[in-house]
Amino acid sequence: TYAFNRDYLKLAEANVDHFGWHNMKYYVKYHGEALSLAAQASGAKSASDKEKLLRKAILNNAFADHFLTDGFSSGHIRTPRKQGMDWGLANSANPKAIGALAKLLHDNDHVYAKTGGMKVTNARGDSWKTRADAELFIGSKETDPHVAYAVESVVRSLREVFDAYETGKLPAGV
Numbered sequence: 658t659y660a661f662n663r664d665y666l667k668l669a670e671a672n673v674d675h676f677g678w679h680n681m682k683y684y685v686k687y688h689g690e691a692l693s694l695a696a697q698a699s700g701a702k703s704a705s706d707k708e709k710l711l712r713k714a715i716l717n718n719a720f721a722d723h724f725l726t727d728g729f730s731s732g733h734i735r736t737p738r739k740q741g742m743d744w745g746l747a748n749s750a751n752p753k754a755i756g757a758l759a760k761l762l763h764d765n766d767h768v769y770a771k772t773g774g775m776k777v778t779n780a781r782g783d784s785w786k787t788r789a790d791a792e793l794f795i796g797s798k799e800t801d802p803h804v805a806y807a808v809e810s811v812v813r814s815l816r817e818v819f820d821a822y823e824t825g826k827l828p829a830g831v
Contacts, residue, residue, distance in 0.1 A: 670756040676738035676763075680727040687721035688814060692821045692828065699825035711822055718818045722811050729807040730790040731775040732763035769795055774803065 674683050691714045698710030727733040738759050745755035766789055767775035774786030785802035788795070797804050817828055 670752050673739045675727045676736050680724040684721050684724040691718035691818050695818045695821035696825050699822050731767040731787050732790045736762040
């Protein structure tokens, strides 16, 4: 039997959305949709409509935040997913093999026990060591930079949704 259904495996073979800068493109797209829904909720006439739209905004934002938090994983930052797929297509490589290689890189890039993490710097100038996917909380405290910056980003993202709901306005800029 399969651990995942075949549709999931087919999707994973071509998954680019969660890697490199693509994850930020999708975060911005879905976060923008969440902000629009929250602003609509603000102006809704009935309490029921307000609640439905706000719930939808929060769910859309949770989906967006998944792409956002992928940007804190070394396996999502450095795995050249799109480039690997493009190379594979150009060289008649088996797509399953290219997908398996991407998964290997994704799961093993800067595993904490082996490397202590990968040094990164954000646009704000903060530097820290990030870790492989699924290792955020291994031997960590809430105040450790690799946890605190990820949490701060999600909090800011959700705060923007609630601000749009309270004011009925979208934030300026990206």
